[in-house]
Amino acid sequence: MAIKPTETAATRNRSHTEQVILDAAKAVLAEEGFSKFGVNAIARRAGCDKQLIYRYYGGIDGLVDAIGLDLADLFQELLAQPEGTRFETYPALIEQLLLSLVSAFRASDLLLRIAAWEVFDPSPVTARLAAARARALGQWVETRRGNLASPVGIDVGATNAALIAAVQHLALSAKAVGGFAGVALETDADWERIRAVLRTLVRASYAAAPIPQDCTAP
Amino acid sequence: MAIKPTETAATRNRSHTEQVILDAAKAVLAEEGFSKFGVNAIARRAGCDKQLIYRYYGGIDGLVDAIGLDLADLFQELLAQPEGTRFETYPALIEQLLLSLVSAFRASDLLLRIAAWEVFDPSPVTARLAAARARALGQWVETRRGNLASPVGIDVGATNAALIAAVQHLALSAKAVGGFAGVALETDADWERIRAVLRTLVRASYAAAPIPQDCTAP
DNA sequence: AACTTTTTTCACCAGTCGGTGACAAAAGTG
């Protein structure tokens, strides 16, 4: 019956309380949305006084920064499935990125809400989240790009932006109303339609573009 | 010096006040966003007491319905540029729809905010707006579709949904932070990149699909 | 003129928000 100083003690442990608050903040953002994201709601959810949010995180801004730090890890975890796989061509890399993004947004409400927040209610707070997200995404691409050359004769940046925007918006609308433009987006089968379309779009759009060095015909 | 009973009298004219309130509501939604959309903000903007919103519109819900009624007109007006033009092929129709949507979302903050509202904060109120919008959009397609046959061997619904989602999200992000995924979306030149990508995407994705009746080779 | 109806404003309610100062309780320290 030795005293068991469990690291995650339930009484008067600052670091533990900090974690509880951080988890509560994530939960509020993921489940209630950013319009409900405030000190009162977070403290209520964490089961502690809102004063602690100010004391430990300096207010909402510091709390958002703490979420941003976890964001990179979350991203890596969600997009990490084929870890060591290398890709033959650049469009194959983009194709996998889009499909992974579909999975990631479907799996994580938090990620989705953050993406929505940046777009719908921009602020200095969300700008830092956006930066963290962009960093994580760029890192994902770089680590598995190898030395693949970008296609020429095609606006790669705009194309990727459009396709990622499509994925993001479909995921948002799916979460909100279960579909978009008359297309249901709830079951895996529903989303398989989108995955097929994404494959078609990325292959078709990159098909016309010559790829330097290695041009494997289909 | 005859008494000029101007239709839009400035004093004690109910229908005039109703219009002022409606315009104020649209302005608040377009400029401040749906998070600020409430009786207090609207009344403040309209320069009258909020009580009149309840008396004349029965509250926020009735006011939103009134906006919805104007929405169809707004849509028709924004997307009406090539009025009588007919299209040779179905993808050409979709292509024009996407390009028109880009123009419409760039031109009307109100339309954009409503689209965002539906996705972010779904409610019975926004559902009616979504229905009005969907009706107007479907009407646009029907009136200029003629008897064009849909391509086979391609998921038309999912493809169109993805492309429309891309346009909508790019427009939203552009309004919010001036770009998306590292691509600036402010000037006409910026958007011309997106238009080009959309043209490529729709043509490429529909190219593989056989079109019944008339299959004009590029 | 007096009266009724419509249009508009005002005052107030309860609830929530972000934020702060003061205090209680536990824990460490001598």
Added chain:
DNA sequence: CACTTTTGTCACCGACTGGTGAAAAAAGTT
């Protein structure tokens, strides 16, 4: 033990929100 620091709670503030009852002000009616 007494003392200090840390951890947590409570009460309160001003500002804003959605919503309502009642009175005032103008317009119409006879």
